[in-house]
Amino acid sequence: MSAIHQATEREWHRFTPAERMARYVIYFAIVAAVVVSAQSIEIIPEFLTDAPEQFADMFQRMWPVAWSFYPQGVQAALIETLNIAALSTVFGLAMGIPIGFMAARNAVPVPALNYFARFILVATRSVSTLLWALFFVAVFGPGALAGTCAIAFHSIGFIGKLFSEAVEDAQKGSIEALTAAGATPSSLILYGYWPQVKPTFWAIALFRWDINVRESAVLGLVGAGGIGMALDSAINLFQWDRVAMILITIFVVVVIAEVVVTQIRKRII
Amino acid sequence: MSAFALSAFGERRPFRASWQVRLAWLALFVYLVYAASTLELSWPRFVQGLGNGAHFIGRMLPPNFERWELLLQGLAESLEMAVIASFLGVVLSLPLSVLAARNLMPAIVTWPVRFLIMLCRSFHPVIVAIIFVKAVGFGALAGIGALTIASVGFLGKLFTEAIEEISLKQIEAVRATGASFMNTIVFGVVPQVMFRFIGFSAYETDANLRNSTMVGIVGAGGIGGTLFAAFQRFDYDFVFAILIAIIVLIMIGEVLQIQVKRVFKQ
Helix, strand or coil, X not given: CHHHHHHHHCCCCCCCHHHHHHHHXXXXXXXXXXXXXXXXXXXXXXXXXXXXXXXHHHHHHHCCCXXXXXXXXXXXXXXXXXXXXXXXXXXXXXXXXXXXXXXXXXXXXXXXXXXXXXXXXXXXXXXXXXXXXXXXXXXXXXXXXXXXXXXXXXXXXHHHHHHHHHHHCCCHHHHHHHHHCCCCHHHHHHXXXXXXXXHHHHHHHHHHHHHHHHHHCCHHHHCCCXXXXXXXXXXXXXXHHXXXXXXXXXXXXXXXXXXXXXXXXXXXX | CXXXXXXXXXXXXXXXXXXXXXXXXHHHHHHHHXXXXXXXXXXXXXXHHHHHHHHHHHHHCCCCCCCHHHHXXXXXXXXXXXXHHHHHHHHHHHHHHHHHCXXXXXXXXXXXXXXXXXXXXXXXXXXXXXXXXXXXXXCHHHHHHHHHHHHHHHHHHHHHHHHHCCCHHHXXXXXXXXXXXXXXXXXXXXXXXXXXXXXXXXXXXXXXXXXXXXXXXXXXXXXXXXXXXXXXXXXXXXXXXXXXXXXXXXXXHHHHHHHXXXXXXX
């Protein structure tokens, strides 16, 4: 009788004390990080109060937009940007898929190789596109080739990480069946893993192409080709009406790329 | 044997590609060949590039950590920018995503907000950073502005999608008790999306950390400025030291992000 009474008196909690503690620690860390950052960052207050006026001035200079600049200065650069995006996606896939496969623990049961592949994935992703572009401009000289290599190398990490996760999520059934039938490693990949990761592969390819269209628009800032070069020179010459034209072009292209990707995804995945 | 099998069963292949699909593949292939031809990649250029690359990497080694104070200062500024921008991004995205969710708001409200979010997302943070640098001058403020815009674009979209995928039953139940709009949000929507929001926010903080090391190249504060300056002075050994520091910082960020997600995974 008293046991039942005690049971009803018991206090029920959703989380264990340790879980609650961990949450509080994280909340505290977030608040502390924001407060410390806000206090120690160097911001010149005059710049902040001046900002709305400066923005208004800048947008005023952008108007009217230099539409006539498109045929002579933007179109060729735009096509170069799209070429860079497409090629770098293909090269990125060609390099990222094998490394991603190597990083998957179930497909390649060698921990040393897994860690090596994982390190490559993190390292290539941590070095941003612009830094890769600086490197490849030094290697190949300015131009679209440097830009293509830069985005392709930066894409390795993204593609490889998502692909290795897809491989690790693959069902064991068909793979064990193939192994039991004495399949060679190549047919194991081709008939065991590939059919299972194929949708993810196409999703990654499309998603990365969409990102690469955006990325390839900035490469020109360090001389690696594309529409960024036109943007950079227009900004340096304070031709704000041309800057507006280029920004509108980038916006339209990015929106079209997103629509294309959504449509293709609907059809094939 | 295999040739025989193919000719015998070729007609009965269940997933035969239609001619439209083949044409699309052919068009894609032709386009890629054309695009590759515009790169002007030739064998001598490739060999020369390999030489340049080897020279470049030779000058990067060994990494030079002598100016570690400058390095730490830049890293700290990048980190601070990323934290503030993520915070502002989350704070701004929360109301925007509620306004942009089609299951909570009428179309007249969702369309402008969705357009705003798309506008934020369509420009690369570096391009936004250039504009901010022109408007508010060099320094961390421009970087924070650019990263905040990027965060709103990204988080706004993901938050909105998360809200649109919730179950409406709970909302109806909360509404049936006579709850106000804010109460519906707090007790009907937030519990369903909380975990995903935390995951997205952690991911975005990670992404901001990466981008904060980059916007400095156009003068928007952080380690990127230090790196670009070292690059232009051909101090490649210092560049390599900075790169190592960035990679370590981002690896730590990724580990922390995974830990935070694990804690909140109920």
